[in-house]
Amino acid sequence: MATTYVEILRSEFPEIDSELFNYITGVLGNGGSDFEDGEDVFDAIGGVLQEMSPDSKNEDDIRDICQLMFNTLQLSPCPAAQRQVLLDAPVQLSQMSTDTTPAAKEVQGIWMMKRSQNTMVDAKKLEKAEAKLKAKHERRNEKDSQKTTSPIVLDEASASQASSKKDARVDQSTKNRSYDIRIENFDVSFGERCLLQGAELSLASGRRYGLIGRNGLGKTTLLKMLASRNLRVPPHISILHVEQEVAGDETAALQSVLESDTLREDLLSEERRLNARIANGTAEGTESVRLSEIYGKLEEIEADKAPARASVILAGLGFSPKMQQQPTKEFSGGWRMRLALARALFGRPDLLLLDEPTNMLDVRAILWLENYLQTWQSTILVVSHDRNFLNAVVTDIIHLHSQRLDCYRGDYENFVKTKEDRLKNQHREYEAQLQYRQHIQVFIDRFRYNANRAAQVQSKLKLLEKLPELKPIDKEAEVALRFPDNFEKLSPPILQLDEVEFYYTPDLRLFSGLNLSADLESRICIVGQNGAGKSTVLKLLMGELTPVDGTRQAHRNLKIGYFSQHHVDQLDLNVCSIELLLNKFPGRPEEEYRHQLGGYGITGELATRPVASLSGGQKSRVAFAQMTMACPNFYILDEPTNHLDMETIEALATALNKFRGGVILVSHDERLIRMVCKELWVCDGGKVWRMDGGFDEYRDVLHEQFRKEGYL
Template identity: 80%
Template sequence: VHHCILLNAPLISILWHSSVIGVLDCGGVEFEDGEEVYDAIGGLLQGSSADCKNEDDIRDICQQMFNTLKLQLCSYVILLSTSSTLSSFTHTPPQTVDARKLEKAEAKLKQKQGRRNERDSQKTTNPLVLEEASASQASSKKDSRVDLSGKNRSYDIRIENFDVSFGERSLLQGAELSLSTGRRYGLIGRNGLGKTTLLKMLASRSLRVPAHITILHVEQEVAGDDTGALQSVLESDTVREGLLTEERLLNARIANGTAEGMETIRLSEIYAKLEEIEADKAPARASIILCGLGFSPKMQTQTTKEFSGGWRMRLALARALFAKPDLLLLDEPTNMLDVRAILWLENYLQTWQTTILVVSHDRNFLNAVVTDIIHLHSQRLESYRGDYENFVKTKEDRLKNQQREYEAQFQYREHIQVFIDRFRYNANRAAQVQSKLKLLEKLVNVRASVHRFPDNFEKLSPPVLQLDEVEFYYNTDQRLFTQLSVSADLESRICIVGENGAGKSTMLKLLMGELTPVNGIRHAHRNLKIGYFSQHHVDQLDLNVCSIELLLNKFPGRNEEEYRHQLGGYGITGELATRPVASLSGGQKSRVAFAQMTMPCPNFYILDEPTNHLDMETIEALAKALNKFKGGVVLVSHDERLIRMVCRELWVCEHGNVRRVEGGFDEYRDILQEQFRKEGYL
């Protein structure tokens, strides 16, 4: 503190004690709040003045000291105004400091610093500690008694007056959720508002769901072991598996002659129950589900450890569909599926008998499947009858108001951000900057926009990208492409569809030059600059830094305002830009990846499943931005809405080649539906 102390006279008599200065100088910027300052020097201050013995006054002084200490930048500068609380010290000479109190204060400070050093050491060992979600709700003894008694056998779910938070951030406050049995609900809302967290709270029963209602949340992939795919699905029906196990044990006892009379009766009951649940038809039903999700007969016999993560996620979905829980929770189920499997799942869920709550960004999937929409916004839930299109019509007027609100708010946010960037390192403006930052955090980002992709580049003569008679395989037993010939230019808007494993991502890597053809030629214009978005885009991000640092590390040499502006174009504004990337939602991570991809201003984009985790508003904004872009676009996508909005050419990847479908997505959809009918999946 002795480096630079600018004081009004009332405080001189307190701080001039070398003992107090020593403690402050030692603790200084390490104090976390006013209470720590009080613990360190409160006893000394009480002994410093005969006129100030009131504990509240001393605490008030310590809080002011803490506030002013935090305004320092390089030196410890203290700026305090005169207050009546401090005036008594101007006339009273300093008293002798109690040595025991000083010793006690210094011991407390050392103890606190020891604990802090220990925490810092733990942070160094494990630098990233993510926040956890929690839920709470009002409950009555009557509700608990009814639930425990088993008298309430309704399969409707009603959860009233509940809160959900993620760390210190409140996601839902005083919310209500009603799910009627047999209805199919689509949960929608912007990225980062808490849709996935709400599903997790329901699945873990952190929110109270009647005990007799079974819940399945398709969240984690199936473990890889020696269990066959078909058997893995059959084992998800625990009732059937339990009856079959008991049947085998009883038959063994009867064969050995050790069975008792009651066990013979029990065996008859088991046979009756197995017949009632149609246990003999279970393998055929499980096989149909697996076929619908893309598992060939050969794949159904493979062990789960032979499959990649994406296929194990499909297995998890198949197990949930086979088990038929009372409440099925699905989080972005179409992310792991190709167009063919999505169409099958739409048809399958339309006849689902129990309750579904699904988070999805796929507009067409929601229109095909759900009977109700639940809109999460402003920390509450609003329910609407009907599919997504009906919801849009109902909300049309409100959306117009939101647009006006967004435009006004965007200008206001820009004004605040300019002030923050200008005075961020000005100690005299520190309090105002903090106030503006808090205000910026509280402003609702009404719409997550995607600005125009930068396109200030020269036209390139076609073809700018071409594969000619390309042959490619990872091993000679599995030839992915033979005589593949495709081309694209800066006018191209090409969408590639096809079943998983057909080679879509491989073809993109051939186009980019990441893979070299075994035979044939790849030609690219010398001025071609490709921006690539991987379906595993999160793997490309450093999760331990904030978004600003991520861009700084990738594209050094620019000022913070440029990085913030780039991120702001994709809805990562204010406090979001300074949070660790690992703490962002899936959709927010996708936006950071878009900001990173577009910063070097490519003239050609290759996008592999770009809509995974994006909310519908951002997908719409992405489609509009791609349409305005003056460069070329090739994308792999299963999102029907994006395909219809953007693509002028549809390529189907199958049987070692690529063919163009002249009738676009409508023709491709009709082809798949006809295949389902022929194969008996519908």
């Protein structure tokens, strides 16, 4: 076990009195996350340490000790905390549970503690040190508040949950630790909106859960509450939430993944330090013993196999050997999200939280991830709209609806069947109860004024009053989308590329001899690995990019509606949805804008909220409303299913099938491809060609590649 700041303090100052010991450990324990370096620690407690230190320690010695203690703050969690593996993503804190209030009152800031006058340190200097630390905290808080200044004040998520002293004792106990998670009677809110009320969540260790539900109901918020531990998860359970992309710097992609295993990195760092001391002849006898312990632990965790394991994960997610050695700053946001996913898979936390992991992946990487997660040993909770991915990966479905969570055993297909059976049974029960009540009411109405039946009527009235409230079946509203098609038929050719050559730089030719054509009957899907040029093909078809050679031909009345993979970039987040359409299509009555948004599920109060406050799926719906308001006769859609719930994807497929114009889309969603597309174009190696066997043939080709590469 690595040395802690408590052990360093006792070792360097064996005669320290208990009050000063408690003061210093309180500063480091309660404010550890506020220290940026060893100099911060020296500023906080250096003066106190100098006053109590023997003559053998000068200021430089004290600074070295402060640096050592700072290092332990970075490498080791505090005694009361849990070990948690994290990505390079900030954790947003919300309101704390009410059961933490008494503890907060007991620790009222280290500068508010009263001290005895019988101390080894001058009281004035001690007060000066405390004032200095307090001022530093205030400056940092002021700086942080300035950073978060924004033109939009967005609501914050919060969670509360009923807990007891028994729960706290179980959390602190080191005996019979289970890796099952059970959270009872909790609420989750977003601003003034209640997302979950009196909910229960049970996650059995080693099972893989799919969290599903309509857009905007709180799936992502629930993951964030678990990751930040606003909902009480046993402290010994490590959590990792893949939420934000990895920050770009000079670190190579492979090394970035290796560094996510903090235990391995700490052991290797200590090994290097001890070997250096031994080589310099400055090591003590105990350090050789410690070095042997480190070697034993490294062997136990198979540290020598870590680079190979990290490389396999990166390769499966599409990183070539060359890309694995590239600095992270050279990757786009989508590739950094893949890198964040690779770090999560490599870190192997006790609870892995994934939010739409397939959004950033192509079909090949999705198939690899499905196979990889099927052998995952610990617990997974994944939010996904990909029906095939859920069927391949999860063992259970958790359905978020009506401010509660319902759990179903089995994959998504089993959930659909079980849910339908459950709704039918509930409907039969409702009808039976309704008929029973009506039968009683008929008796009451018939004999209400019959004196001979007065006792029976009173008995029936009491029986009716005692019956529980009869609630109608809670059935989610169906989603319907419509793409207007009030346009004239166009005679071919509609849209084509002839012998097109294109490159961004002459030394890197992207396409040559490109021949493609589409008409108003086309239902085409383009597939291929990320980076193969699918989005470039779309932009060539739209005329946003000009061919270096060859020609693009388009009908003079062709009107293209484009949905970008990064559709959020097309939206003004600072206005509400109504204003967004008003600015794009001015001069129309507000009712028309509301009607357009309502056709995509943005109704009532949703339409007046800032776009920035909407969920990912709701922003996609706004983008659809904006795209279709101009009534195009041809749609080019780049990853349109990202962030949409499954019901909306089904509605999108239905709408595209009814649309009388042409459609070309890039998608990784197998169900959408199968429901809509009649042609499959494969983009690879600077060419685009039609695969006659459709998606089944493409999937078989990918599986064959996996077998050759040893992934299956």
